[in-house]
Amino acid sequence: MTGPFDFALALGDDALVAAQRLGEWTSRGPEMEEDVALANIALDQLGAARLLLTYAGELEGAGRDEDALAYLRGDREFRNCLLVELPNGDFAVTMAKLLLLSAYQLPLYAALAGCADERLAAIGAKARKESAYHRDHAALWVRRLGDGTAESHRRMQAAVDQVWPYAHELFAPWPGAPVDPATLRGDFDAYVGPVLAEATLTRPADGWAPAGGRDGLHTEHLSYLLAEMQVLHRAHPGAKW
Amino acid sequence: MAAYALIGGVHLCLVSHVIAVRRPAAMPKRVVSSRKVSSEFYDTLWRPGSQAVTLVVMYGNDFSAPQDASGGGLLGEVEAAEAELREAAARQRGGAAPGPDADLAAYFADVIDADQKIEPRDWMPEAYRRTLIRQIAQHAHSEIIGMQPEGNWISRAPSLKRKAILLAKVQDEAGHGLYLYAAAETLGVSRDELVQLLLDGRQKYSSIFNYPTLSWADVGVIGWLVDGAAIVNQVPLCRCSYGPYARAMIRVCKEESFHQRQGFEILHTLAHGTPGQKAMAQDAVDRWWYPSLAMFGPPDGDSTHSARSMAWKIKRFSNDELRQRFVDMCVQQAEILGLTLPDPDLRWNEQRQAYDFTEPDYAELMRVISGEGPCNRQRMEHRRRAHAEGAWVREAAAAYAAKRAQAKEAVAA
Numbered sequence: 062m063t064g065p066f067d068f069a070l071a072l073g074d075d076a077l078v079a080a081q082r083l084g085e086w087t088s089r090g091p092e093m094e095e096d097v098a099l100a101n102i103a104l105d106q107l108g109a110a111r112l113l114l115t116y117a118g119e120l121e122g123a124g125r126d127e128d129a130l131a132y133l134r135g136d137r138e139f140r141n142c143l144l145v146e147l148p149n150g151d152f153a154v155t156m157a158k159l160l161l162l163s164a165y166q167l168p169l170y171a172a173l174a175g176c177a178d179e180r181l182a183a184i185g186a187k188a189r190k191e192s193a194y195h196r197d198h199a200a201l202w203v204r205r206l207g208d209g210t211a212e213s214h215r216r217m218q219a220a221v222d223q224v225w226p227y228a229h230e231l232f233a234p235w236p237g238a239p240v241d242p243a244t245l246r247g248d249f250d251a252y253v254g255p256v257l258a259e260a261t262l263t264r265p266a267d268g269w270a271p272a273g274g275r276d277g278l279h280t281e282h283l284s285y286l287l288a289e290m291q292v293l294h295r296a297h298p299g300a301k302w
Numbered sequence: 303m304a305a306y307a308l309i310g311g312v313h314l315c316l317v318s319h320v321i322a323v324r325r326p327a328a329m330p331k332r333v334v335s336s337r338k339v340s341s342e343f344y345d346t347l348w349r350p351g352s353q354a355v356t357l358v359v360m361y362g363n364d365f366s367a368p369q370d371a372s373g374g375g376l377l378g379e380v381e382a383a384e385a386e387l388r389e390a391a392a393r394q395r396g397g398a399a400p401g402p403d404a405d406l407a408a409y410f411a412d413v414i415d416a417d418q419k420i421e422p423r424d425w426m427p428e429a430y431r432r433t434l435i436r437q438i439a440q441h442a443h444s445e446i447i448g449m450q451p452e453g454n455w456i457s458r459a460p461s462l463k464r465k466a467i468l469l470a471k472v473q474d475e476a477g478h479g480l481y482l483y484a485a486a487e488t489l490g491v492s493r494d495e496l497v498q499l500l501l502d503g504r505q506k507y508s509s510i511f512n513y514p515t516l517s518w519a520d521v522g523v524i525g526w527l528v529d530g531a532a533i534v535n536q537v538p539l540c541r542c543s544y545g546p547y548a549r550a551m552i553r554v555c556k557e558e559s560f561h562q563r564q565g566f567e568i569l570h571t572l573a574h575g576t577p578g579q580k581a582m583a584q585d586a587v588d589r590w591w592y593p594s595l596a597m598f599g600p601p602d603g604d605s606t607h608s609a610r611s612m613a614w615k616i617k618r619f620s621n622d623e624l625r626q627r628f629v630d631m632c633v634q635q636a637e638i639l640g641l642t643l644p645d646p647d648l649r650w651n652e653q654r655q656a657y658d659f660t661e662p663d664y665a666e667l668m669r670v671i672s673g674e675g676p677c678n679r680q681r682m683e684h685r686r687r688a689h690a691e692g693a694w695v696r697e698a699a700a701a702y703a704a705k706r707a708q709a710k711e712a713v714a715a
Contacts, residue, residue, distance in 0.1 A: 077462075084456045084465070087472050088449040088684070091692025092699075093480055096449070100473035104466060111462050128461050152695050208705065209698025216694070293460045293518055300576050302460040302518075 065178055066120040067140065068238045070130070071275055072169075073113030074141035077131055078283070079162060080106035081290055082149055091152055098198060102159070105191040112184045132294040136284040137277040144227040146274075146283040153213070153220035156202040160253065161224060163196035165231045168248035172240040181239055200256045207260025214261065221257065222265050229270035376537045380555045383540035387548060390418050414615055419545035422488040430614055434544050435489050436505070437616065439496045442482035443507035445475045446500075447681050451515040452524055460518055464568070468521060471561050478554050485546040501686055509667060510597050512675030519572055519579075519586035525565015527587075527594040527632065533558050534628045535598065543615035566635065573640045580640075587636075588644045593670075596662040598625040604664070629659045 083103035090096035114127040125133075144162060149155045170192055173185025206217040234243040257264050273279065294302075406425040413420055420426055449472050456472065459465035483493040499505040510528055515521060536558065539551040572583040599605055599621040611617035619627075629648075636643050651658045669675070 080465075081457065084469055087453040087456055087469070088446075088476075089688045089691075091688075091695035093446065093476055093483075095692075095695075096476045097473055097480070100469055100476070104469055104473070107462065107466050107469065111466070114462075131462055132460075152692070205702040206695070206698050209702045210694070212694050213698030213701075289457050293458045297460070297576060297578055300460075300579055302464055302571060302575075 064120075064237075065181065065239055066117055068235070069113050069117035069120060069181065071140040071142075073110050073117055073130070074139050075145055075162075075166075076106045076110035076113060078139070078141045078286065079145040080104075080110055081286055082145065082147075082158075083155075085149055086155065099155075102191075102195050102198065105188075105195065109184065109188045109191070112187075116180050116184070128294070132291045136279050136287055139279065139283060139287070140275055140277060141279075141283075142227070142230050142274045143271055143280055144224065144231065146280055146286060147224065147227065148282055150220065150223070151216060152202075153206050153216040154223060156199050156206065157217070157220040157224045159195060160199035160203050160256065161228045161231070163192050163199055164249045164252050165228070165242075165245065167192040167196050168245040169240060169242065172245065176239045178239055196252070200252075203256055203262070204260045207257070207262045217260065218262050221262055225265040226269045226271055229267070230272040230274060233272060233275065235275075376533055377556075377559055379537050380540050380552055380559075383537075383548065384552050386417075386541065387419070387545075387552070414543050417541075417543075417615070419548065420543055421545045429610070430616075431489050433611060433614070433616060434547065435486055435491050435496075437611075438482055438486040438489075438547055438550075439491075439499065439505055440507060442479050442486060442496065443500045443505060444511065445479035445482060447507040447511045447685060449475050449479075450681055450684055451511055451513070451677075452521055454515045455518060455521050458518070459521075467564055471525075471564065474557050474561065478557070481550050481553070485550040488546045497689070501682075501689060503673075503682065506671065507681075508597065509670040509675060510593055511681060512670050512678045513590070513593050514677050516589075517582050517586060519569065519582040520590070522565045522568030522572060522583065523586040523590045525561050525563075526569055526635070527565075527590050528597070529558050529562040529565060530632065531594050531597040531628050533562060534624050534631070538618040538624075539616075541615075541618060547616075566639070569639055569641065583639075584641055587641050591644050592662040592666075595625060595629070595659075596664070596667040598622070598628065600664055600667065601661070626656055629657050633657055 080103045083099055083106065086096070086099045086103075088096065090099055110131075111127050114130045118125040118127065118130055144158060147154075147158060149158075167189060170185040170189035173181050174189055176182050176185070203217060203221075206213040208214070228249070232242050232246040232249070235241050254264060271280075407427070410420070410424070410426055410430075413424070420430075452468065452475075453472050456465060456468050459468050483496060486496060487493055496505065500507065510531075515524065533555055536551050536555050540548055540555060542548045542551065569583050569587075572579040574580075602608065602620045602622045605621050608617060608620060612620075632643065633648065645660045648657055648659050650656075670678070673679075
């Protein structure tokens, strides 16, 4: 992993796969308002993905646009973190995933907004505002569910326990990247810790730390997600949509 | 309860609910296609024969006034209805509100006769209230169930741009559902009650959503034909005698016109694409044409609620009048698309100045309404499952809110 191409690709893939998962909630939310909110967040992630993948394609200089990168790569060529490709689970799992993702994306985009690469800086400046909302939204639900009923508390704790190990990969050192994610772990912990405490949830112990997404080694889930996402595009080679 | 506010010249229903998302960032997002649709399409749709006017299609609450609001066309009618609404609001009603001894029924009749709006505080006949609740709820349910057939293609949309547009569209439908339920709530019924009536199968939704979306082209056809038919049906409702419904419909129609344009554009791209894409588009038109015609309901002679609704100015045109209007609109558009409407008897009738066409199979419409369409069971099961699976979340939100309120009281005490 070197250079801004890999970096833009990794961030773009995070956002794209997150959008794909969030889109699965459409018409399935626990409340109509939540359908609207989840679609909103999916649209934000998709918007960031399009900017990042378009830029990655330009940096690569091989003529690949956002759609070529999204639809014509296999799972071994995707560089997203494992967290985003995990299935949605119940609403608690989705909110736990969103909390971790947004608590990572917000400081990442904020730091990117000040980086030397003008295009990445512009994307970061736009996306950080959206991430701030995603993080608020996720934190609100984690508190509600953690400190709601006994049932919701049980589900929320189980969800946090399930996804917590996948946070580790987000902050793996990436020397030479426009922003080294390892520098963001402090921001993440400073935000997530108090949210879990307010939600009366226990912060899981660190231990098992699955990784590999940035090198194209994914969970079994990603291949299915891509098969569905790419099926129509690949069935009509060269077609315009 | 719903509150109404005048924002930027448009009445918005503000929905308040226990776990409503109120921050502005959660308001429906619009994705504007960067590619402009040819003005040819617009002129055909909204202003036949007028090549000079570029219509600005508006959506959300950040629109500007059209350049020719008085002109013909459906969107012009929406604009006219909106202007009428403002005038009616500004005008004094014949004297003051009725006193305690006034004849309420006569007052109601006066308001209807004078093309004024009935508002939630006004007395109204019980049957008028019931008719409106039934109609608005059915409309709201249709928006919510209608998210399913199109939502079916979000994960497989063939480009990222199309995916974004489709997500935003389905999100708009959730938004329409929300403000229609809010309009119904002004009639003294709660959203929860209405949702329960839907889940119990005691209230209906538009039968068109009981057909499956089998290909990507179906997403285009739903935009072009189904949203097109909905607009033709709904534009007259912008002048409905019940104020909150009329105001909700003005906003819905503006957004629907945007959706219809997007659907047309999907089909236009397919029809001018590869042979496989064109075949996909034609197949979708073949499957959706007659069900779309059936959206206007049974022929006038068989329509049960029509006459009274016309007298109350809830309804302004008959089913058959609206169906004819829709056919006449679609023929020109199909020509631009280069797609064939599957009706060998479709031809211009010089005498009637309208197209003759084959009626849809109304027996099929009745079967689908009664539950025997291809997807009735699937749509209802999906809705029931989402509702049931969300129950613990809603309970948690309520419990959390109650705890917060208690904590506040404890601090105050």
